[in-house]
Amino acid sequence: MGIKERKERHKGDLKQLILDSAKSLFMKYGYEATSIRKIAAEIEFSPTTIYLYYKDKSDIAYALHREGFKLMAEKFSALSNVEHPFERLKAMGRTYIQFATENSDFYELMFIMKEPLDFLDTSCSDNQEGEEWKEGANTFIPLLKTVEECQQYGYFKGQDPKTFALLVWSAMHGMCSLTIHGHLDHMCREKLDLFENGKQALDAAYSSFIELLGNMK
Amino acid sequence: MGIKERKERHKGDLKQLILDSAKSLFMKYGYEATSIRKIAAEIEFSPTTIYLYYKDKSDIAYALHREGFKLMAEKFSALSNVEHPFERLKAMGRTYIQFATENSDFYELMFIMKEPLDFLDTSCSDNQEGEEWKEGANTFIPLLKTVEECQQYGYFKGQDPKTFALLVWSAMHGMCSLTIHGHLDHMCREKLDLFENGKQALDAAYSSFIELLGNMK
DNA sequence: GGAATATATTAACATTGTTAAGTATATTTG
């Protein structure tokens, strides 16, 4: 049974063990295939034990959602070295695309799926309005700062930085989500001579976007 | 049982009846809640009957997906009257946003969910590569044409029209999907004084986008 | 009328998330 070993852990670590198992299943097979029961089987506990540590599946989804933001923060941390804000903005865009395409399951959990945010609304808070989305805001702020710095260098004149940062994010998110969900790939199959494939379309759109931003000086 | 009435229909109409029922359930309760069994219950047939007319659930998802594009085409049909291509482009953007926010379930099925496109890949075709996505391409082409017409009026100089059209679509899709999934709403709950709410953020980003495009002349 | 075909159903399988009730084990209390 392997009962002995597992009992040796300090209590409370089980919450982390569940999350680790969920994460590993999630990264291997995706979110849909990561059922409570499979997590339980992997850590050799009964399914109901999970409910002692997580309120429901959206709770686990939110925990994985946070893991995704941790991973993304790592990738972005290197970019603070880039002095010139517009160069940094470009690097952020490339990093964002790379993260989205290489960790598409995480990307989905972070920016597409409703389930993690559902947890914020229904389970996590006493607030009637639903809880705030810290991870999202904490990712948006560096973008906003960079946009503001760009403006000090003469870029994006007369633009409201918040709105402009949102526009930049939207464009990036749009490209990435259309790509990782296969919509661009499928459209390229039409004999319209549009793009070779989805990834190539994404790269072209990104280059075009950067050029466009670079001309706003 | 109401058996008599239902038998009065011509055979073959059942496929349409299933779709109508699926559509009505889908529009009322969303995709997740629209189960094969509930569709069957509503039309007073057994669940397995559905499988005589649709291969699996992704087949139904794709049929609804097509219904969504039909609905969208209706909304867009009026815009061919707009003479000036840039005015038309702006109107297309507004219409796109309106469609996405007022028919968010359809929007999701058309541009976000993987299930309808899964059907193209796995069930619908003998092609190894997966079938082409006609609906997407047919929606993209009018945008592409409008972008090309704009270029004849001096807009978007030097831009590759296909890439630029994709960029425009990506930006619109990004805004809309972040909005209808509640990400913008949740971010606005942070006390960062960003935007009032998601919808207001969307409108601001769109205005900013249009202004940006208008300056590319 | 009997055979062939089209159409629909019953029953079942393997999943899923989730809850209520029960059972050990450990800890505290008298």
Place this chain on the structure above:
DNA sequence: CAAATATACTTAACAATGTTAATATATTCC
């Protein structure tokens, strides 16, 4: 030390889900 309590976990079950195989019931054709 023995009893009461709290902690940690499990068993069993419910109500759904998509899906398939086997079966029944009409309808059509010869």
